[in-house]
Amino acid sequence: MTTPWSPRAARSGAVVGLGTLLLAVGAIPLTAQRAPQRVLPRRGAAAAAPVPIVFVHGNGDHAGLWDNTIWRFESNGYPRDRLFAVDLPHPSAASTPTARESNRSTPDDQAAALAAFVTRVLLRTGASTVALVGSSRGGLTxxxxxxxxxxxxxxxxxxTGGTPNHGVMALATTTPESEFNGLSPYLRALNAGSEVVAGVRFLALRSDSLDKYAQPTGAAMGAPTMATGVDARSPALAGATNVVLPGTDHREVAFGAAAFAAQYRFLVGRPPRTVAIVPDSLVVLDGMVSAHANGQPTNLPLARAVVTVHEVDAASGVRTRVAVHRAVTRDDGRWGPFRASATARYEFEVAMPDSSVVLHLYRSGFPRSSAVVNFRLPAPAASRRDSVSVLITRPRGYLGASRDTVRFDGVPAAGIAPGVPTVDRALRWFTADTARTVRASVNGETIVVRTHPQDRRRLVVAEFQQE
Incomplete structure (x- = not known):
């Protein structure tokens, strides 16, 4: 519902008011950390409460990547019902800021979805303003x-955290219209005049050298001989408070402990008491199931997906009893609530409505409640007749051979290059002779999973919470 972007609109400061945005509210689900439905507070009470925070994911991502950050804010006393994470419906960028491409989004699309979500947060909390925290493309949104x-x-x-504010490249001859090209008309307009907006406080977080999208060459993107025209300073913003987080990669600069400390200090005015996640006595989990469409990820709720939760033995991955939770998603895609144990390990079995794909997800433990335990079902993939695969993922940080240790049953994972961390997953194939226990480990943390060789529809994933 925003005014379509154009250099002319950028110069004139065309805006869409709160009343207009109300028309779009119903299309965007509001996700908070178990925030209860309640009567809006009196304006005075709302003004006295901390500013609501809305966390905005990056390209191809979803709200679930913010759970560690939300837990850290809660661990420092920030009210749970003032913390929100948005799922933007079509998270992957279109080829240009004006292209209409199936299941991809333009900057206008993203901003309209965010505007509707912010409107709902303001109505729910009674606040007059929100704080917005974005990872990568989320900062551009x-x-x-x-x-x-x-x-x-x-x-x-x-x-903004790791946001390519001046592009992942600045080249006149390579994808010159891309949202991520610093010389494109879009980024030129976004940065024209002042890179910040009067009346709003800005903080830009960046890495010193390990952000794959802020490199002088295209090596991290598969083009080692290409000079990108940008460097580690690309995510900086003139006029903002700029903070460098040494040793962080493209995702850690938004989701990591150091990033949280900088975010908290900027918003609250003092350092956090702790960057640790303090366990809670009651853990309730919920989230949304989504899938892929036209080869691209979506954050659209998937109805009729079947989610079954099994408690497993941490040492073997074997299920210890009958399922502890089962749900069939409705139109909102929600699979909870599920009351969990902070000390237990779980296997989440998620099946497509037509059962063409079955995901078996094993995750790090859950020290606190979360409403953004999201599952995105993959598109059906080719399988090997005599092998089954196990996938390690680290969605809140990348993996680099120079600093990260990634192993399957003690054997180093293949496909992880030295230097700048560039991948967030590792895959290994195992002989499909029998179901087996596989020990997946990243930087000293181990998640034990079980394979399912009898059914090739099944994908086994060890998802590491660490950033």
Whole structure:
């Protein structure tokens, strides 16, 4: 519902007001950490409460990547019902900022979805403004909303983490119209005049050298001989508070402990008491099931997916008893609530409505409640007749052979290069002779999984919570 982006609109400061945005509210689900439905507080009470924070994911991602950050804010006393994470429906960028491509989004699409979500947060909390925190492309979405979409009236703080504010490249001859090209008309307009917006406080977080999308060459993107025209300073913003987080990769600069400490200090005005995640006595989990469409990830809720939760033995991955939770998703795609144990390990079995794909996800433990335990079912993949695969994923950080230790049953994982961390997953095939226990480990943490050689529809994933 924002005014379509154009250089002319950028210069004129065209905006969309709160009343207009109400028309789009119903299409965007509101996700908070078990935030209860309640009567709106009195304006005075809302003004006295901490500013609501909305976390915005990056390209191809979803709200679930923010759970560690949300838990850290909670661990420092930030109210649970003031913490929100948005699932933007079509998270992958279109080839250009004006292209209409199936299941991809333009900057206008993203900003409109964010605007609707912010409106709902303001209505729920009774607050007059929110703080927006974005990872990677999420920061561009925030900046677009604040500058071109009327968001400046409703936003007090903006934090970008690893956002390619000046592009992942700045080249006139390579994808010159791309949202991620620093010389494109889009980024030129977004950065024209002032890179920040009056009345809104800005913090830009960046790495010193390990952000794969802020490199002087294209090696991390598979083009080692290409000079990108950018460097580690690309995520910086003129006029913002700029903070360098040494040793962080493209995702850690938004989701990591050091990133949280910088975010908290900027928003609250003092350092956090702790960057640890403090366990809670009651753990309730929920989230949304989504899938892929036209070869691209979506954050659209998937109905009729079957989610079964099994408690497993941490040492063997074997199920210890009958299922502890089972749900068939409705139109909102939600699979919970599920009351979990903070000390237990679980296997989440998630099946497509037509059972063409079955995901077996084993995760690090859950020290606190979360409403963003999201599952995205993969598109059906080719299988090997005599082998089964196990996938290690680390969605809140990348993997690099120079600093990270990644192993399957003690054997180093293949496909992880030295230097700048560039991948967030590792795959290994195992002989499909019998079901087996596999010990997946990343940087000293181990998740034990079980294979399912009798059924090739099944994908086994060890997802590491660490950032």
């Amino acid at each position: 925030i900046r677009h909303y604040v500058r071109f979409g009327g968001g400046a009236a409703h936003v007090s703080h903006v934090i």
